[in-house]
Amino acid sequence: MLLARVAAASREVAGTSARSGKTALLADLFGQARPEDVALVIAYLSGRPPQGRIGIGWRLLGEEVPAATEPTLTLTETDAALTAIAGTTGPGSRTARRDAVHALLGAATAEEQRFLVRLLTGEVRQGALHAVALEAVARAAGVPAADLRRAVMLDGSLPRVARAVLADGAPALTLFRLQVGRPVQPMLAHSAGTVAEALAALGTACAVEEKLDGIRVQVHRRGGEVRVYTRSLEDITDRLPDVAEAAGRLAGDGFVLDGEVIALTPGGRPAPFQDIASRVGSRSDVAAARAALPLSPVYFDLLAAEGAGLLDLPARERHARLAALVPEDLRVRRLTVVDPASAEETDAARRFFDRALRDGREGVVVKSLDAPYSAGRRGRSWLKVKPVRTLDLVVVAVERGHGRRTGLLSNLHLAARGTDGRMVMLGKTFKGLTDAMLAWQTEHLGRLAVRDDGRTVTVRPELVVEIAYDGLQRSPRYPAGVALRFARVVRHRPDKSAAEADTIEHVLATGGAPDAPAAPGR
Numbered sequence: 001m002l003l004a005r006v007a008a009a010s011r012e013v014a015g016t017s018a019r020s021g022k023t024a025l026l027a028d029l030f031g032q033a034r035p036e037d038v039a040l041v042i043a044y045l046s047g048r049p050p051q052g053r054i055g056i057g058w059r060l061l062g063e064e065v066p067a068a069t070e071p072t073l074t075l076t077e078t079d080a081a082l083t084a085i086a087g088t089t090g091p092g093s094r095t096a097r098r099d100a101v102h103a104l105l106g107a108a109t110a111e112e113q114r115f116l117v118r119l120l121t122g123e124v125r126q127g128a129l130h131a132v133a134l135e136a137v138a139r140a141a142g143v144p145a146a147d148l149r150r151a152v153m154l155d156g157s158l159p160r161v162a163r164a165v166l167a168d169g170a171p172a173l174t175l176f177r178l179q180v181g182r183p184v185q186p187m188l189a190h191s192a193g194t195v196a197e198a199l200a201a202l203g204t205a206c207a208v209e210e211k212l213d214g215i216r217v218q219v220h221r222r223g224g225e226v227r228v229y230t231r232s233l234e235d236i237t238d239r240l241p242d243v244a245e246a247a248g249r250l251a252g253d254g255f256v257l258d259g260e261v262i263a264l265t266p267g268g269r270p271a272p273f274q275d276i277a278s279r280v281g282s283r284s285d286v287a288a289a290r291a292a293l294p295l296s297p298v299y300f301d302l303l304a305a306e307g308a309g310l311l312d313l314p315a316r317e318r319h320a321r322l323a324a325l326v327p328e329d330l331r332v333r334r335l336t337v338v339d340p341a342s343a344e345e346t347d348a349a350r351r352f353f354d355r356a357l358r359d360g361r362e363g364v365v366v367k368s369l370d371a372p373y374s375a376g377r378r379g380r381s382w383l384k385v386k387p388v389r390t391l392d393l394v395v396v397a398v399e400r401g402h403g404r405r406t407g408l409l410s411n412l413h414l415a416a417r418g419t420d421g422r423m424v425m426l427g428k429t430f431k432g433l434t435d436a437m438l439a440w441q442t443e444h445l446g447r448l449a450v451r452d453d454g455r456t457v458t459v460r461p462e463l464v465v466e467i468a469y470d471g472l473q474r475s476p477r478y479p480a481g482v483a484l485r486f487a488r489v490v491r492h493r494p495d496k497s498a499a500e501a502d503t504i505e506h507v508l509a510t511g512g513a514p515d516a517p518a519a520p521g522r
Contacts (some may be wrong), residue, residue: 001032001033001034001037001041001074001075002071002072002073002074002075003071003073003074003075003078003108003112003115003116004071004073004109004111004112005029005032006029006041006044006045006075006115007111007112007114007115008111009025009026009029009045010044010045010115010124011111011115012025013025013026013045014403014404019132022132022136023132023135023136023139024136024139025136026045026132026133026136026137027135027136027137027139027140028140029041029136030136030137030140030141030162030166031140033166035163035164035166035167036163037075037076038137038159038162038163038166039159039160039162039163040075040076040078040079041075042133042158042159042162043159044075044115044119044124045124045133046124046130046133047118047119047122047123047124049079049082049119049120050079050082050083051082051083051085051086052086053122054082054085054086054120055086056085056097056101056120056121058121058455060097060098060101061101061105061117061120061121063098063102065102065105065106065113066106067105067106067108067109067110067112067113068106068107068108068109068112069109070109071108071109071112072107073104073107073108073109073112077107078104078116081100081103081104082104084100085097085100085101085104088100104116118402118403121402123402123403124403130158133158134148134149134152134158137158137161137162137165137166140166141162141165141166141169141170142169142170143165143169143170143173147170147173148161148165148173149376149377150173150176151165151173151176152176152185152376153184153185153374153375153376153377154176154177154178154184154375155176155182155184156182156183156184156185156233156376161173161176164176177309178256178303178304178309178311180220180221180222180254180255180256180304180307181220181222181225181227182220183218183220183227183229183233183235184218184256184303184375184376185233185375185376186216186218186231186258186375186376187258187301187373187374187375187376187377187379187382188377188378188379188382189365189378189379189382189383189384190378190379190380190382190383190384191383191384191385191386192366192383192384192385193385193388194385195208195346195349195350195352195353195364195366195385196346196349196350197385198366198383198385199337199340199346199349199366200340200341201380201383202340202366202368202381202383203340203341204340204368204369204370205316205336205337205338205339205340205368205369205370206336206337206340206366206367206368206369207315207319207334207335207336207337207366207367207369208334208335208336208337208349208352208353208364208365208366208367209300209332209333209334209335209364209365209366209367210332210333210334210356210359210361210364211356211361211362211363211364211365211384211385211386212260212262212270212298212332212361212362213262213270213273213360213361213362213471214260214261214262214263214270214273214276214298215230215231215260215261215276215277215280216230216231216258216259216260217229217230217231217236217240217243217258217259217260217261217297218230218231218233218256218257218258218303219243219244219247219256219257219259219297219299220255220256220257221247221248221250221252221253221254221255222253222254222307223253224248226244226247226248227244228240228243228244228247230280236280238283238286239280239281239282239283239286240261240280240295241286241290242290242294242295242296243261243295243297246296246297246330247297250325250326251325252305252306252325253306253307254304254305254306254307254308255302255304255305255306255325256302256303256304257297257299257301257302257303257322257326258299258300258301258302258303258373259297259298259299259300259301259332260297260298260300261276261280261295261296261297261298262276262295262296262298263275263276263279263293263294263295263296264296269359269360270359270360270361271293272473272474273473273485274473274474274475275293276293276295279292279293279295280295296330297330298330298331298332299322299326299330299331299332300322300331300332300334301315301318301319301322301373302318302319302321302322302325302326303318303373303375305321305325310373311372311373311375312372312373313372313373314369314370314371314372315367315368315369315370315371315372315373315381316369316370318373319369333356335348335349335352336369337349349364349366352364353385357387362386362470362471363384363385363386363387364384364385365382365383365384365385366382366383366384366385367381367382367383368381368382386470388468389468389469389470389471389510390466390467390468390469390490391416391466391467391469391484391502391506391507392464392465392466392467392493392496392500392501392502393414393415393416393426393464393465393467393501393502394414394415394416394417394423394461394462394463394464394465394498394501395412395413395414395415395441395445395459395461395462395463395464395465396413396414396415396423396425396458396459396461397412397413397456397457397458397459398410398411398412398413398441398445398456398457398459399411399413399428399455399456399457400454400455400456400457401430401438405430405438407442408438408439408442409438409441409442409445409446409457410430410433410438411428411429411430412428412429412430412441412465412489413425413428413456414426414427414428414429414465414467414484414487415461416480416501416502416503416504416506416507417498417499417501417502417503417504418479418503418504419503419504419505423461424478424479424480424504425478425479426478426480426482426483426484426507427475427478427483427484427487428487429467429484429487429488429489430489431486431487431488431489432468432488432489432490433489437489437491437492440492441463441492444463444492444494445457445459445463448460448462448463461498462497462498463492463493463494464492464493464494464496464497464498464500464501465489465490465491465492465493466489466490466491466492466493467484467487467488467489467490468487468488468490469484469485469486469487469488470485470486471485472484472485472507472508473485480504480507480508482507482508
């Protein structure tokens with residue numbers, strides 16, 4: 001398949017608002033693609049080339065290269081070129097990479113060039129999301145979407161399943177089943193505002209479990225072999241020998257455990273998330289990393305035991321099997337609520353939530369005891385409850401948008417008031433902005449601009465924005481030594497002056513950053 005066909009589909013999907021329309025366009029595209037091309041089609045439309053981020057910056061991609069007049073560049077040729085660019089290192093690599101990028105762009109038409117630039121800068125955001133692509137593959141293959149969804153959740157790869165079903169039809173779906181040693185996509189949770197809301201929404205017997213601020217892991221053991229996978233299904237066994245050893249000591253076999261790895265401070269409180277993430281991400285001197293920060297697995301679900309899948313069993317049965325396999329100190333703390341309409345049990349659940357927060361947990365997850373495990377889906381039978389933190393921060397700069405946001409001022413640079421009157425940068429976000437909010441802030445911040453380098457517009461620090469966030473994490477990039485986690489815009493506050501924005505002292509005192517440094521100027 002030509003890259004031009006994918007670039008055109010991306011443009012068409014971006015211009016279509018209805019999900020049904022997007023699905024129809026993608027189904028037509030998948031129907032035309034060779035099965036062996038489908039994986040690349042899905043990867044490119046999702047904005048995730050198989051090579052990942054290959055270090056090609058805006059400066060290089062912005063160099064003008066004459067475009068081809070006719071489309072001849074295939075997906076296979078594009079993939080090979082990107083693989084070669086990603087693998088170019090060593091002396092002279094900068095020139096070689098530049099030449100390779102120019103050669104690739106020179107083989108592309110103008111529309112293909114625009115698509116490649118968006119693809120390589122992470123700006124492909126036309127709404128061709130996983131769920132829409134899955135429905136489109138099902139339509140193109142003539143199979144029920146529910147059957148395809150289950151195959152994908154068990155295999156962990158839509159591109160792999162799509163290739164099989166488009167080549168061989170519905171019988172191919174029977175080949176995909178839970179297998180110990182092959183990770184499945186984890187079940188995820190929706191959000192609820194309070195514990196009482198979560199209990200009322202589920203309306204059935206529930207477990208209220210602590211929500212841990214660790215790294216989600218899936219641990220497989222078959223015979224003497226243990227494998228540890230991340231939420232994104234990456235094999236990290238070699239980086240977590242302590243977790244693998246703990247699984248090797250369990251009495252059962254042929255099992256798949258779902259949980260998180262955490263670390264505890266000497267005082268018994270959870271270590272900061274970024275410390276855990278750094279340990280899990282470390283590929284060098286694993287022994288030293290382990291000694292510096294021992295990790296502990298904490299499990300909350302069992303997906304297979306003795307080689308048999310348990311996904312379709314209700315949660316109460318899965319947990320009973322989990323409790324028989326895993327000792328209590330390796331299981332998440334939980335409270336069972338038999339009657340969610342009971343005021344007494346609801347109060348007990350609230351107290352459990354409060355205790356979890358005092359103990360340094362993120363919150364709780366309320367889970368129906370009757371529900372199966374919906375791998376790969378954000379199921380309504382799991383509801384997470386976390387405290388809502390908001391700050392009033394000042395916009396000090398804004399980045400120009402790309403893709404659908406071209407021509408708009410999008411990514412906000414956020415700061416709190418410092419002790420000496422300076423603005424203290426805490427991070428950036430474009431999350432939560434509606435089209436109307438984008439249009440308004442583009443006009444408003446344009447009037448506050450004091451400097452523009454073509455990508456970032458520095459503005460007078462006057463606009464206050466209400467920001468929701470999940471907490472703070474240590475960051476050497478910013479002057480206070482902390483950054484916002486998962487920041488998103490709630491609303492603009494033009495009614496407030498910058499003098500009314502939150503101070504850095506307030507941020508550090510209330511933001512939940514373990515061992516946060518003192519505020520600048522103290």
